[in-house]
Amino acid sequence: MAMRDRVIRDEIHKDILVPGHHAAIIDTRxxxxxxxxxxxxxCEYVFPAANHNRFAHSLGAYHLAGQLTASLQDVQPGILSDDDAELVQLAALLHDIGHPPFSHVLETPEVFATYHSHEHWGRVLLESKETEVGAALVxxxxVQRTQRMFALMDGATEHDGVAIAPFMKEIVSSQLDVDRMDYMVRDQANTGAQIGGFDIARVLRALRVGADGHFFVKTWGLPAIEAYLVTR
Structure with missing residues (x-):
C-alpha cells in the first residue's frame, strides 16, 4: 500500500515536506x-538541551537539499533534472545512516586502524538486500538509479555513461554543503551558543553552477558566505 505524503514539523526548518515514497525510506528500522x-x-552534560539526534539532522539536510536543488532549477533551468535532484536529496537524507553511538567521539586514528568508518557501514546498510532501508531504496x-546515487555519493563523474556534475556531490559533501548548514544552526539552537550565525536562505539563493560544473557564489551573497565561515 502506498504511503501518504507527510509534513514533518522541525524545530529549525518548520515544515518539512516528505512525499510518500520517501517516507517509506524514513520508516525503515x-x-x-x-x-x-x-x-x-x-555534549548534553555541558549543554543540557543539546540532546538532539541524527534523525532530525538527517531530515534537515534532506530538506535543505530539496530547497537548494529547487532553487538551482529555478534560476538555471536545465542544470539539473528532476531525477537527479531526487538522488541528491536522498543522498543527503541517508548521509549519516551508518553512524554509531557517540558520533565522532570514537572516530580516531587508533579506532580506524581496526574498525571501519560510519560511511563504510552506511554503505553496507544501503547496499544490503537484507536491510529494510536497502530494500526501500531499491x-x-x-537498481540503476540506486547505483547512480551511490556513484554520486562517491564523487564519481559519471555512471553508466551519463555524467554526474561535480556540484551534485558538493551539495551533499563539501566545505559548503547541506550537512554542515543544518548541523551548524541546529547545534547552535540547542546549545545556546551565540557565536556567529548565518542566513541559510540567502546562502542557498546565492549559489550558482559554473561552466566547470562546480558551485560559485554571486557577489551579493558573499556576506552570507562569510557569516557561514565565521560560524564554522
Whole structure:
C-alpha cells in the first residue's frame, strides 16, 4: 500500500515536506535507529538541551537539499533534472545512516586502524538486500538509479555513461554543503551558543553552477558566505 505524503514539523526548518515514497525510506528500522544517536554525543552534560539526534539532522539536510536543488532549477533551468535532484536529496537524507553511538567521539586514528568508518557501514546498510532501508531504496529508485546515487555519493563523474556534475556531490559533501548548514544552526539552537550565525536562505539563493560544473557564489551573497565561515 502506498504511503501518504507527510509534513514533518522541525524545530529549525518548520515544515518539512516528505512525499510518500520517501517516507517509506524514513520508516525503515535502520533510519529510525538515528532517533537514538545523539548529534553531539556527550555534549548534553555541558549543554543540557543539546540532546538532539541524527534523525532530525538527517531530515534537515534532506530538506535543505530539496530547497537548494529547487532553487538551482529555478534560476538555471536545465542544470539539473528532476531525477537527479531526487538522488541528491536522498543522498543527503541517508548521509549519516551508518553512524554509531557517540558520533565522532570514537572516530580516531587508533579506532580506524581496526574498525571501519560510519560511511563504510552506511554503505553496507544501503547496499544490503537484507536491510529494510536497502530494500526501500531499491523499491523507490530501482537498481540503476540506486547505483547512480551511490556513484554520486562517491564523487564519481559519471555512471553508466551519463555524467554526474561535480556540484551534485558538493551539495551533499563539501566545505559548503547541506550537512554542515543544518548541523551548524541546529547545534547552535540547542546549545545556546551565540557565536556567529548565518542566513541559510540567502546562502542557498546565492549559489550558482559554473561552466566547470562546480558551485560559485554571486557577489551579493558573499556576506552570507562569510557569516557561514565565521560560524564554522
Amino acid at each position: 535502520e533510519f529510525q535507529r538515528l532517533r537514538h544517536i545523539q548529534q553531539l554525543s556527550t 523499491s523507490t529508485l530501482g
